[in-house]
Amino acid sequence: MAPTTVPTSNELRTSFKSFWDKYSDRPDIGAMMLNNNAEELEEADRHDILSSLPCIKGKDAVDIGAGIGRFTTVLAQTARHVLTTDFIDEFIKKNRENNSHLVNVDYAVGDACNLQLKDDSVDFVFTNWIMMYMSDTETVQFILKCLTWLRPNGHAHLRESCSEPSTGRKAASVSMHDANASNPTSYRFSSLYINLLRSVRVKDENGDNWKFNVRWSASVPTYIKRMSNWRQVHWLVQKVPADNNESVPTFDDLLEKFSKTWNDVQKEWDSLLDGEEEVFTDEIVTSSLSSLSSLSFPSDPCGIFVYTPRRISPHLHVNSHLLAEQFSANIWNVESEPYYYRTSLTKANTRKDQRVRFAWHPKFSQSIDYWTEKAAKFDAFVSTEFLTENDADLCAVKRILNDNSPVVLIEPLKKIDADKIIERLSTAGLKNIRVRDVTDEISTTLSSFNAKHNITIPSVKRWALIEATV
Numbered sequence: 001m002a003p004t005t006v007p008t009s010n011e012l013r014t015s016f017k018s019f020w021d022k023y024s025d026r027p028d029i030g031a032m033m034l035n036n037n038a039e040e041l042e043e044a045d046r047h048d049i050l051s052s053l054p055c056i057k058g059k060d061a062v063d064i065g066a067g068i069g070r071f072t073t074v075l076a077q078t079a080r081h082v083l084t085t086d087f088i089d090e091f092i093k094k095n096r097e098n099n100s101h102l103v104n105v106d107y108a109v110g111d112a113c114n115l116q117l118k119d120d121s122v123d124f125v126f127t128n129w130i131m132m133y134m135s136d137t138e139t140v141q142f143i144l145k146c147l148t149w150l151r152p153n154g155h156a157h158l159r160e161s162c163s164e165p166s167t168g169r170k171a172a173s174v175s176m177h178d179a180n181a182s183n184p185t186s187y188r189f190s191s192l193y194i195n196l197l198r199s200v201r202v203k204d205e206n207g208d209n210w211k212f213n214v215r216w217s218a219s220v221p222t223y224i225k226r227m228s229n230w231r232q233v234h235w236l237v238q239k240v241p242a243d244n245n246e247s248v249p250t251f252d253d254l255l256e257k258f259s260k261t262w263n264d265v266q267k268e269w270d271s272l273l274d275g276e277e278e279v280f281t282d283e284i285v286t287s288s289l290s291s292l293s294s295l296s297f298p299s300d301p302c303g304i305f306v307y308t309p310r311r312i313s314p315h316l317h318v319n320s321h322l323l324a325e326q327f328s329a330n331i332w333n334v335e336s337e338p339y340y341y342r343t344s345l346t347k348a349n350t351r352k353d354q355r356v357r358f359a360w361h362p363k364f365s366q367s368i369d370y371w372t373e374k375a376a377k378f379d380a381f382v383s384t385e386f387l388t389e390n391d392a393d394l395c396a397v398k399r400i401l402n403d404n405s406p407v408v409l410i411e412p413l414k415k416i417d418a419d420k421i422i423e424r425l426s427t428a429g430l431k432n433i434r435v436r437d438v439t440d441e442i443s444t445t446l447s448s449f450n451a452k453h454n455i456t457i458p459s460v461k462r463w464a465l466i467e468a469t470v
């Protein structure tokens with residue numbers, strides 16, 4: 001066997017550039033999306049991304065790896081100024097031609113890895129498929145630079161093909177990329193980007209620390225609907241102050257984690273959770289929702305909001321695929337652990353039920369903000385460990401539920417104080433509150449589940465099933 005040689009950083013950089021040089025003779029949306037069916041996807045994909053962005057009216061933005069300027073045009077319609085940049089000359093020529101009517105756009109041909117901007121000089125960094133064309137070292141450097149370039153409270157949007165190409169692993173006929181040609185692209189786990197974005201810190205000239213608040217991680221809907229691919233993932237992050245006493249991770253530490261540690265941890269969780277067909281809460285959740293939903297579920301299909309922090313065990317969650325089938329419902333399942341989130345995306349890609357969507361948020365309150373900003377309402381709320389979560393706020397839950405929507409909570413507790421629980425729920429304005437001790441029921445299910453799946457779930461003193469309506 002020939003010895004494997006690790007490419008130098010220069011060789012890698014050259015390989016990314018050569019990869020894109022091959023498309024320089026066709027500056028069109030097919031090349032931008034590397035998809036032979038780009039015509040069918042482009043508008044919807046663009047709409048998904050643009051509708052997820054914060055308002056940039058009067059702000060300064062930079063579109064990095066902008067290509068022919070698919071997004072530059074709309075960004076420039078509201079921004080004060082947009083710098084649009086790409087390392088392929090022909091793409092920037094086309095970008096300039098497409099946007100010649102706009103006077104607030106500057107164009108630059110250059111490598112994003114060498115892009116120099118002043119500290120605190122932009123309000124919005126827009127990227128859509130760029131870090132996958134960077135080495136691990138360059139990606140860590142790039143994220144640190146984005147944090148430095150942004151003004152306080154400024155936002156960045158990032159979107160990557162995670163774990164597989166946007167066209168999927170098998171769709172050779174759709175991909176424009178010759179499957180036999182070498183492809184330097186990195187299809188990283190979504191969890192790596194979340195971990196990196198959350199870990200970076202920069203110190204400004206006054207000695208103050210800054211970090212990203214990763215507001216959300218979500219799949220691009222068009223790729224779910226048209227390509228059955230949940231692993232087109234995008235993130236919205238905001239530059240916020242960090243604790244000045246907190247130690248700032250070194251570059252080497254970030255790189256080691258990004259290129260090795262977090263990968264290894266993810267693979268361990270994958271081996272434990274991939275292939276999980278059932279969840280031990282299946283029976284109790286579906287029977288509770290069936291009895292409660294006969295009272296409500298006005299919309300068809302109904303929307304169920306599922307929140308599963310999985311604190312005591314990765315197995316303590318809710319089977320959203322089962323809920324979608326049983327209640328013909330659309331499910332929005334919020335995860336708060338990046339590794340489990342990635343396994344949920346894998347499961348979604350396998351099951352291919354478009355009604356089931358997963359998001360990741362660092363805090364429950366941010367999952368509520370996500371939907372209140374869109375003025376959307378759901379018809380049911382199902383959660384595990386909700387009452388034991390620090391920032392879990394029942395008043396906030398009410399904001400995203402229609403009147404009379406059922407609420408189903410499964411809680412592992414030291415002891416069940418029904419009066420206290422009822423008081424907490426009624427203070428939050430919930431009605432028809434019922435607290436049941438389901439310890440025996442869950443223990444029986446758990447022991448047969450453990451025997452079948454060979455997993456361990458920490459023993460819990462009491463399990464409570466809490467049902468209510470809004």
Ligand SMILES: C[S@@+](CC[C@H](N)C(=O)[O-])C[C@H]1O[C@@H](n2cnc3c(N)ncnc32)[C@H](O)[C@@H]1O
Nearest residue numbers: 020032065066067070086087111112128129133
């Ligand atoms: C998949 S296309 C996406 C283009 C555009 N963001 C969009 O979504 O329509 C990736 C773009 O990134 C550019 N690109 C990749 N690596 C780059 C780098 N290091 N510096 C500048 N541009 C880069 C490519 O030339 C290409 O135009």
